[in-house]
Amino acid sequence: MLKKISLTLTKYKVLKQRIDEKINIKQTITATLGTILINLVIFLIPMLLLYNLMIFDQIIWLLKIIVFVLIFLFSFSYNIFFVKIIKNYNENLEKNDFKYLIIFESTIIFLVLSMFAAVIMVLV
Amino acid sequence: MLKLLNKYKKWLIIFSFAYIYILMILLAPTKFIVLTPGEINTISQNYTIEDKEFTNNINSVSVYSWQTVTTFQSWLIKNNDRFDIREKTEYDNSLSRKELNIQGNISHESSLQNAIITAYTYAMKADASINIDYKLRGFSVYYSNNKELQIGDQIININSKEIMNNTYQKYLEDLDLYVPDKNYFKPDKTYFVTIQRGNELLKVINIKDTDIIRYYPKYEILSTYPVIKTKDNTNVSGPSGGMIQTLGIYLALMEINLPNVKLAGTGTINTNDLFEVGAIGGIVQKYYTVKKNKIDYFLVPKSNISELSGVINESDKVKVIVVETFDDVISFISTYRSGLNAEKN
Numbered sequence: 001m002l003k004k005i006s007l008t009l010t011k012y013k014v015l016k017q018r019i020d021e022k023i024n025i026k027q028t029i030t031a032t033l034g035t036i037l038i039n040l041v042i043f044l045i046p047m048l049l050l051y052n053l054m055i056f057d058q059i060i061w062l063l064k065i066i067v068f069v070l071i072f073l074f075s076f077s078y079n080i081f082f083v084k085i086i087k088n089y090n091e092n093l094e095k096n097d098f099k100y101l102i103i104f105e106s107t108i109i110f111l112v113l114s115m116f117a118a119v120i121m122v123l124v
Numbered sequence: 125m126l127k128l129l130n131k132y133k134k135w136l137i138i139f140s141f142a143y144i145y146i147l148m149i150l151l152a153p154t155k156f157i158v159l160t161p162g163e164i165n166t167i168s169q170n171y172t173i174e175d176k177e178f179t180n181n182i183n184s185v186s187v188y189s190w191q192t193v194t195t196f197q198s199w200l201i202k203n204n205d206r207f208d209i210r211e212k213t214e215y216d217n218s219l220s221r222k223e224l225n226i227q228g229n230i231s232h233e234s235s236l237q238n239a240i241i242t243a244y245t246y247a248m249k250a251d252a253s254i255n256i257d258y259k260l261r262g263f264s265v266y267y268s269n270n271k272e273l274q275i276g277d278q279i280i281n282i283n284s285k286e287i288m289n290n291t292y293q294k295y296l297e298d299l300d301l302y303v304p305d306k307n308y309f310k311p312d313k314t315y316f317v318t319i320q321r322g323n324e325l326l327k328v329i330n331i332k333d334t335d336i337i338r339y340y341p342k343y344e345i346l347s348t349y350p351v352i353k354t355k356d357n358t359n360v361s362g363p364s365g366g367m368i369q370t371l372g373i374y375l376a377l378m379e380i381n382l383p384n385v386k387l388a389g390t391g392t393i394n395t396n397d398l399f400e401v402g403a404i405g406g407i408v409q410k411y412y413t414v415k416k417n418k419i420d421y422f423l424v425p426k427s428n429i430s431e432l433s434g435v436i437n438e439s440d441k442v443k444v445i446v447v448e449t450f451d452d453v454i455s456f457i458s459t460y461r462s463g464l465n466a467e468k469n
Contacts, residue, residue, distance in 0.1 A: 034128075045143070048150040052196045055207075057161050057188070058416075088127055 011100035019101070022090045031085040038081050043074050067117055075110035076102065153192045157216060158201060159208040159405070161412040162187040164388055164419070165360060167372030170236065174351040179381050182372040183388040184365035185413050185422075187406040191216075191224070205435070206412050215267075219275075226276045228361025230264045234340035235363035236354050238393045242366075242450055243373035244348060245399075254377055257346040260290045263339040265319075266307065270335040278320045278342060292341040293396055305402070308338045341395070350377070364404035366393035368423065371453055382460065388414050389423030391447065399450035403427035408435050414442055423447050423456070 023031075047070065050063055079102040087093050129136070164185050168178035190197070193209075201207040219227070237258075244256035263279040281287060282299055289295070296302035301309040312333045318326050331337065340363075352373065368389035375382070390410050392402035404410075407428040412435075414422045419442050424432065426448040436444060447453050 041143070045146055045150065048147070049196075052150055052194055052200070055158065055160055055190060055193070055197050055201060085128065 008100050008104055012104040015096065015098055015101040018096060019086060019093065019098075022093055023086055027086070027089045031082055031089070034085050035078055035082045039074060039078050042077060043070060046070055064121060067121075068114060071113045071117060072110050075106040075113065078109065079106045149196045150194055152195050154195055154198045155212050156193050156198050156209050157212055158190040158193050158197070159409050160188045160190065160201075161206060161409045161416065164413060164417045165365075167369055170354060170365075170369060171240075171373060171376075172353050172355055173373070173376050176350055176376045176379070178372060178376050180372070180375050181382075181386045182368060182375070183386070183417070183419070184360070184368045185388050185390050185410040186360045186362075186364075187409040187413065189406075191221070205408065208406060208409060219267075223275045225361070227266055230266055230276065230340050231363040232361045232365075234264065234342070235366040235392060236369065237343045237345060238363075238366050238395050239369035239373060240345060240348065240352055240354075241343060241395050242370045242393050242399050243377060244352075246370075246374055246450065246454065247377040250378060254349060256348045258290060259344050259346060260287050260292055260295070261342045261344045262287065263292070264342045266338040266340055268335065268337045270329065270331060270337065272329045273317075273319070273337065274321065276321075279337075279339065280318045280320055280326060282317050283315050284318065290343070291396075307340060308336055311336060343395075362404075363392045363402075364390050364410075367391040367401045367425070367447070367450065367453065369393075370399075370450060371423075371457070374454075375457070380457070380461070382457070382464075385421065385460075386417075386419045387421050387423070388417070388419040389447075389453075391423070391425035391428070393450065401425045401447050401449060401453070407431045411435055411442075411444075415440060418442075421445055421456075421460075423453060 050066060050070070053063055054060065083098045083102060162185070164183040166178070167182045167184065170184075171178070193201075198209065201209055241256065241258055244254060247254045248256070261278070262281065265273050265275055265277040265279060267275060282296075282301065285295075285299060287295055293302055296309065299315070301313060301315070303310050309331075314331060314333050316328055316330045317337075318328050320326055368387075368391075370393050371387075371389065374380075390404050390407065392404060394400045394402055403425050407424065408431060411422065411432055421444075422442050423445045424447070426446050429444070429446050432444065445456050447456065
């Protein structure tokens, strides 16, 4: 297990370095904003739908689980679209497989957002 | 990015109309207020008593109030009897969220105090070592259409008449301002009130005959034995837990144990001579909350019981006990304990 994590981390570092070398700061900002916009369009309606359904006290636990599922999907979708846009800017990156970068960064984002959501759920 | 947008341009235009429509349904607020079933909170979350323990499973019941519901939510809950949906009145619209919070806190604080006063008064009758010393300090303004008064102001006295005893009804009766079973001063009267606002100095305000003042009596508990402290750990506001909080404190003071039974109750407690249990809102939603939490007995004010007709099923595990005064609550507990003793024998 540790070996696998270490391998993923190494591959992630290599891919991250490759991306950093090929794209400039302007492209990074545009890709980030573009990704946020795409994800907002995708996830706004499901999130609002969940909020609206919170009025049903019997299914609150189910809805809370769905919130975490959505956070998981958001994390991965964010990185998938980010890489897609970056590849769009730089054709040299087209042949690279960014699977490990997506897995690593998405997991980190998912963990951070999940902790944030858990704290809010406890407080509210 | 632009390449990507151009690639899917046609689809984006088609979906944007449907998207905006769905967004509006999910976001647009309606003119409705909704009450939904809520949660139960044990009385031990509200108080601690020195050298006494809250051993019984006694719970207050709260409901969730949705001050703003969306179009989609109003469609979902229409014709569902678990929810109480009503149109916002002019009164609802006139209150800000901050004012609603202050109102909730005023009524809740008053309820916590009334419960202590009532429970100790009853316990004192049975045990001379228990005592309470408290004083009526005035009235908290719950609502007023008088522009000079603010929600949360403390009325220290009316027409400069000093508060001499602890019975607010008597004080208001002497001024001909008391309306039985209502928490507003008698309308069509002119008088003046002396108020304190936070730490501000006292101020005199003239009340016209068209003005309405809704209030909660404001007590100061000077000392109690055994010492009781409020430690409100819940997000609950409002006065509806008064009666059940009184019962929880009373049983703790008298060290009465009711093993293996889950009790819940709702209703305000009035510090008048009869210690009446007053009506509350959202009784149907409270009943559903109690049912969901597998409560054995649910104590309900007599003035609310008619609202539950058609909601209570004979197959429901929860037994509804109707109470009018705190004496009724005590007699229910006595009957329940006699039943337990008879079973043992």
